[in-house]
Amino acid sequence: MREEALELHRRDASSVPGNATLVAWMGLAVVYLAIGLFIYPDWINIGMIHGVEEVDEVRIFGMPPPDIAFVLILGFAFATNLEFRLAVLGRTGLLCLGLLAAYLFLGLAWRNDLSWIREDVRIWLWGFAGLGIFHLIMKARHPCLHILAATLLAGAVLFLSADAARGTMDNNAYLGNTRVWDLNVFNYSGMMILLLGLTLSLCALKNIFYLGGALAALGVFFYSAVMVSATRSLALALLAVCAFALPSLLFKRNREIIGLRVGGKAVWIAALVGLAVVLVAATFLGLAFTGSTVMADRWNAEDIDSGVDRFVELSDAIRQLGLVKGLTGGGLGFAFESIFDYTSITLHIGVFGFLLKFGILPFLAIAGFFYGILPVKFVQAILFPRSLHPFMRTALLVTLPGLLGWALILSMSGGYDHYYFIGAGISLGVFAEVRRRGLGRICR
Numbered sequence: 001m002r003e004e005a006l007e008l009h010r011r012d013a014s015s016v017p018g019n020a021t022l023v024a025w026m027g028l029a030v031v032y033l034a035i036g037l038f039i040y041p042d043w044i045n046i047g048m049i050h051g052v053e054e055v056d057e058v059r060i061f062g063m064p065p066p067d068i069a070f071v072l073i074l075g076f077a078f079a080t081n082l083e084f085r086l087a088v089l090g091r092t093g094l095l096c097l098g099l100l101a102a103y104l105f106l107g108l109a110w111r112n113d114l115s116w117i118r119e120d121v122r123i124w125l126w127g128f129a130g131l132g133i134f135h136l137i138m139k140a141r142h143p144c145l146h147i148l149a150a151t152l153l154a155g156a157v158l159f160l161s162a163d164a165a166r167g168t169m170d171n172n173a174y175l176g177n178t179r180v181w182d183l184n185v186f187n188y189s190g191m192m193i194l195l196l197g198l199t200l201s202l203c204a205l206k207n208i209f210y211l212g213g214a215l216a217a218l219g220v221f222f223y224s225a226v227m228v229s230a231t232r233s234l235a236l237a238l239l240a241v242c243a244f245a246l247p248s249l250l251f252k253r254n255r256e257i258i259g260l261r262v263g264g265k266a267v268w269i270a271a272l273v274g275l276a277v278v279l280v281a282a283t284f285l286g287l288a289f290t291g292s293t294v295m296a297d298r299w300n301a302e303d304i305d306s307g308v309d310r311f312v313e314l315s316d317a318i319r320q321l322g323l324v325k326g327l328t329g330g331g332l333g334f335a336f337e338s339i340f341d342y343t344s345i346t347l348h349i350g351v352f353g354f355l356l357k358f359g360i361l362p363f364l365a366i367a368g369f370f371y372g373i374l375p376v377k378f379v380q381a382i383l384f385p386r387s388l389h390p391f392m393r394t395a396l397l398v399t400l401p402g403l404l405g406w407a408l409i410l411s412m413s414g415g416y417d418h419y420y421f422i423g424a425g426i427s428l429g430v431f432a433e434v435r436r437r438g439l440g441r442i443c444r
Helices: 001-013 017-044 065-080 082-087 091-109 114-139 143-168 183-203 208-230 232-250 265-284 294-299 304-326 350-358 359-383 390-408 418-437
Strands: 251-253 256-261
Touching: 017 065, 017 114, 017 183, 065 082, 082 091, 082 114, 082 143, 091 114, 091 350, 091 359, 114 143, 143 183, 143 208, 143 350, 183 208, 183 232, 183 390, 183 418, 208 232, 232 251, 232 359, 232 390, 256 390, 304 350, 350 359, 350 390, 359 390, 390 418
Parallel strands: none
Antiparallel strands: 251 256
């Protein structure tokens, strides 16, 4: 493996000193061009009432702009970035690609609809693209700045979508006790969950600029997803992200690791995030911003039917899956007729989407990872810090807030789409970098 890595290094364009800066700038340009292409179709449809008005479909050279975006990211990262190639062509990367290929062929064998197969493949490729984005921004200066920028760009789409939907639908969760529903709000809230976790736990302690950006992103999420959209799962996810980010903010950190002692400016910054936790919880329970009782009403018995319906949807989807496919998986592209009168490849209780596609054993492994291994590792990093290597503990404290927020979404309201997988790919890159080298390069 080492000989292969050295050979790849000799072929790596960015390993030539004269090319390094140029390749880094080109990679950064590709990242922001790809983000622009990803956002563009959603941006031009801000204010459209999905399901009522016709939403414009955008194509460039016959392809949806988001598809062009991940082709650019994957192609450029693979061509110019040694570490990305090692990640994709390493044992774990090849295992993931091999499993996806196997379930792709299984989906074809079960005669799943090709359009749904493409959608499933697209979701997983965006996970690899997120990893590619991370490796490209690592070649540029100030990687934390670009993570913060991506978070704020997603926040801008989220805020404008929520505000436009409120005006277009003549609904106002704050004044009128009526929930605003908008597809962009749900999608970009999901995209922000993982990015916000990284921004709070990785970037907020750098200086006042990063702290202000992190708090602005948090405020946008609170206004759009909690106040305007009144979405319970997103409110709980925000609560979880802030709560799980608190330990990483409380401990002093040096250039490389998050230390074991509490103190300094970290206490004051953690107090600000703690205040956000209290505010979100109070709003959730109807104790703050009392002009809106939508969130509290939806949590209480007045809106209990939607929770029950999700279990009915799950039961009906498993019935459609059948025993044989339940054991082997329905493959990529498996779709079912939802009780909510549409065809879908994912469920409201999103974690069971892995059961539909991959079968019982992979599902148990994935569920065990999200709801067993991740929480145990977080507790270990907090209560038994000396049992972990300092780099591993730091990597866990930095990445788990967003991942645990995603796990909560998967248990309540979707979570299986490319908006989440982008953040998951970036988080995977951050975890691998910090576990290997500490915070030195990523927080430079």
